Amino acid sequence: MKGKISKYIIVLLITLNLVSLFFLLKPHRPNPPKLTDVIVFDEPVKSKINEMEKIHFYQMKFYMKKIQAIRSKIYSKHLENLDKIDYESYFNDIAEYTKKIEKLRFQYFLEIRNLCNEKQKDELDLFIQHMIEHESMRRTKGK
Numbered sequence: 001m002k003g004k005i006s007k008y009i010i011v012l013l014i015t016l017n018l019v020s021l022f023f024l025l026k027p028h029r030p031n032p033p034k035l036t037d038v039i040v041f042d043e044p045v046k047s048k049i050n051e052m053e054k055i056h057f058y059q060m061k062f063y064m065k066k067i068q069a070i071r072s073k074i075y076s077k078h079l080e081n082l083d084k085i086d087y088e089s090y091f092n093d094i095a096e097y098t099k100k101i102e103k104l105r106f107q108y109f110l111e112i113r114n115l116c117n118e119k120q121k122d123e124l125d126l127f128i129q130h131m132i133e134h135e136s137m138r139r140t141k142g143k
Contacts, residue, residue, distance in 0.1 A: 035112065039123045045115050056108045063097045063104070070094050 035053065036046045074090050109128055116124055 035124075035127060038127055039116075039120050041115075041120070049112060049115065052108065052111060056104065059104055060101060063101050067094055067097045070097075 034050075036049055041049060070090050070093050074087070109124070113121060113124055
């Protein structure tokens, strides 16, 4: 009797380990590549771009958190309890922060472009195009 129970326990433990390994080794969504990983820059320019990237993503995160907070306010309240003015105010705030995000992106890539030579500008254009396509695909898939 003890032998049968221990066999079942061993099989169960092996199965749990295999399932755990599957989830551990399962591919996760990769981080998008850094601009300096895709386009080759000289070291002083690369350092400057990496620093600009840190600042850019910090600013972007700030506005994205603001948008998330507004969305949480909208959807956490019962829809019938909000009047039209509240909705419009919230939606205008989201639109304003989205506008600021797009301006930040544009300014960021414009500053990067000013640091590029002609070949790097072409590569930057491809990088931006890929980023735009990737973002639109991600949004339509609901991820």
